[in-house]
Amino acid sequence: MPPHVPRRVLITGVSNPLGAEVARRLAPQVPHLFGCDVADPLSALEAMDFVHADTRLSVIGKLVRQLRIDTVVHLAVMVDSPHDERSIHETDVIGTMNVLVGCSGPASPVRRLVVKSSQAIYGAGPHDPSFFSEEMINWDRPASGVTRDLLEMEQLVSEFALRSDACEVTVLRLGFRVSEDTSLARYLSLPIVPVFAGFDPRLQLLHEEDAAEAMVRATVADHHGAFNVAGEGVVLLSQAIALALAARAEDHRPRRTAGLPHRRPCVRFRHGLLEPRGRVRLEACPQLAPGYGLAGRGQERGAHRGAVAATGIRAAGLPAAAPPPHASPHSWRPRPFGARRGELIAETTPGQRRRNSQKAEIVAPRQGLRLPKPVRRLRRQAPMYALQAVSQLSDRLRQLTGRDIIDLNRIMEVVQFIYQQRELARRGPNYAVDDFGFDPQWTESFITAFKTLYRDYWRVETTGVEHVPSSGRALLVANHAGVLPWDGTMIKTAVFTEHPHPRHVRALVASQFMGMPVLSWFLRRTGQAVGHPDDTRRLLARDELVLVFPEGTRGTGKGFKNRYRLTRFGRGGFVATAIRAKAPIIPISVVGSEEIYPMIGDLGPVARLFGLPYFPVTPFWPWLGPLGMIPLPSKWRIQFHPPIDVSDLPAKAAEDQHLVMALADEVRETIQRGIYENLKLRRGVFL
Structure with a gap:
């Protein structure tokens, strides 16, 4: 069977920011684009026909058949919403059920279904492993809230995939998205950010544009199955809070600007704020989750199984997906930090960059008492003078008693331990941990204490x-x-x-x-x-x-x-x-x-x-x-x-x-x- 090429695409939930971005990216790649939601879209898109429709009603099935939709992108799923549990259940479970009914049946024109899900489906507990792959879902685990609704929703999608051999089903479980309309943004924007006492959770962040690009690639290419979509590496919650507070403090800092208005104090989410090691890249695991109707498919389609693979989207061991006939092979490239939307730095001339540049900000000098230069020099050299005095005292005691009274090596270890703790306190949130949360520099600072137990105690x-x-x-x-x-x-x-x-x-x-x-x-x-x-x-x-x-x-x-x-x-x-x-x-x-x-x-x-x-x-x-x-x-x-x-x-x-x-x-x-x-x-x- 030849690979499916989407021509008539319907996006549900197109009025939310993610849906609007997916529609904007899909518009030049498909001949006919339709969107539906209960609210008006954020911005008008000439290439998209918008229809007021609620997925919680059965009208969605009639809409699919009348418009002869061959690809459905189901984004009307609440995975990060302040609504009550009943509204979330009706949207996620009842709404998805209506979408599946509209896509099912022998006369259905739908050949591809892409469903948005969340990593919240895995839950969290001390008995869980440090990482979840797609097949690690425990369908029978006791759950509540969004996790319970997501489990029920994906069970419905799995049963639909088993029944409908003619329809390719893709489920993308998105990580914590970095955008202003998510609960993570609202949480970090609180005047006083509450934390979990004694815990420091790990976060896998995902930029809104990367989430949209993953949805687009899953729509235009043949990648069926369930995939985890998250940024590379982890960020500790304490790091995210510190970076957000630093951004707010910078916005509140008084400045004298030359030709620039004062900026409003807000928490800005962009490439590099909550991602200290650079722009995140999508990483999808090549394993396919069982139970999504993949068993028994033809071998000729096996070459297309795997993760979402394209330029800027990493998938180990998989070739890049072939671009659709309506898109250029290089239609999407990572956007450098500081470049405008749709604009790369290399595509602008030096003259354009000079015209678009802004005057530098003149920061007012920090006010405070400045110590005299001799006092500052003495302050820097005081530890060295103290060590010299202790060394002379140790030599004098050795001459008087004939044995070592003061162990200079132990004193140097204590000084080194204090210095390391001071340097660690100064680094703030700008440090890296591995995917398990391991901080080698912080751990090595305690080697002195462990060596004391190891050697002396x-x-x-x-x-x-x-x-x-x-x-x-x-x-x-x-x-x-x-x-x-x-x-x-x-x-x-x-x-x-x-x-x-x-x-x-x-x-x-x-x-x-x-x-x-x-x-x-x-x-x-x-x-x-x-x-x-x-x-x-x-x-x-x-x-x-x-x-x-x-x-x-x-x-x-x-x-x-x-x-x-x-x-x-x-x-x-x-x-x-x-x-x-x-x-x-x-x-x-x-x-x-x-x-x-x-x-x-x-x-x-x-x-x-x-x-x-x-x-x-x-x-x-x-x-x-x-x-x-x-x-x-x-x-x-x-x-x-x-x-x-x-x-x-x-x-x-x-x-x-x-x-x-x-x-x-x-x-x-x-x-x-x-x-x-x-x-x-x-x-x-x-x-």
Whole structure:
């Protein structure tokens, strides 16, 4: 079957800003363009015929048949609206149902249907992975509000796609759009922006023009299925708030301008404001969501399956979509920041740019007391003078006592820690985190504190760290104990400080801890991820060192009488993940973590009340209150064993449960044997 070429296109919800932009971009590419909505469009478009029609009424089906519509772009979906739940349900569910009825039937002329959805369909919870692909929708999960309506709407679309083989169905799940009419803009424009105490959510932003371009590409080209459409990279909510507040402060700042009127104070959303690393690009995953009527389609159409691919829209492993016959291959290009709509900087002459330029603003100098120059110089050099005085005092005490009284190295580490915290406070929101929320610069600033625990408090002795590769992926597997995950912190510190090529280790933590205020924020910021197979796969694909604890909370929650006795390693899921990723498995034996919180009991009812896996009772907790959370200074030993190479195993070996369990038992026996050997080498619990 030849690819469908849209000729008579109907856009529902054309009066909203996204619908108006989609109509403007589609007008020169299709012969006949129609739009319908309950309200008048924002601006008149000569190439579009507008009809007052409500998708919540059955008249939409008559409109489709009378106008002989072959392509429907359904944008009358409320995914970001301040309306009440009843209005949203009627628009999203009832309205979509009427559109599907109008597109169905053997006599229907509709051959392509594009539906706008939202990433809100996935919901949010501590048990969810860090990323959602298109097939990760849980149709049976309890939901409310917009998420419930979106799930019901997409179920209707999925059933329609299964019934209608002649109609291609595309669903675009848009990320948080950056425009003035969205709830995100209204939220950031509040005089006092409320935040989630102890949490710092990650945002994937999408510019309004990029969302419109994705809709256009899905309309004019053959891309059927469900796709996530969001900007590249993430922005923390705290960064977005800080950038918005900075923009408002700049607008309120008094200025003396030459020939320019004062600007109105407002939050402006443009390329670069909430996207500190540049203009976002669309990234659509090539996986197709099951249940959208794609099974059994002809192989001749398989070459057209995949993500929305075009100039400026990135889709891994897919060629660019062929342009429609009514559009130029270069009809859309990324617009540079500062250029007018429809105008590129390279397309203007120097004379035009000079005529269109504006006079520079003259900013009034900052008022305040300015210290004399000698005082400012003394202020800058005071830390150096203080260190010189401490050095001279240390030399004098060494001459008098014959030993080091003041450790200059420790003092320099403290000074370095204070300096790093000062620099981090000055950077403001202009910093980058990876897609998991990891901030390497912020994490490395705490290495001094972790090294103090590692070297002085627990006096950790590490062996075999050379088995950790200097580059590339690896799966570190260790025993887990000690109520709180201090063993993971010490393993990360050992690799970063003892290895000849310092590397960050990304630990996987239980999902319960990702729902706790402050703790979840700290874990994300320092590079940890949810203990989910998808997170493990993504981290290994980035050639990271991933630390897993197969015992999980069973290890940290076992009693003191069962110390250093490994619990069951589950069903060997970590082995299957390592085989698929071709990552070596490095067993790690940790001795010393069992004694930092000797657990003599577990208050199960209290744990269930707070949603915790266990509520420990130690000789000091909860009797001494916060003081009972101070870990005991036990003697630690960490041993990195030689890696177990699984690179020669085929990917299908991950499905061989017998082989997987055999390798898991081998890893467990290696760790247990290392624990016994290191217990013999340790002179005592606290020695």
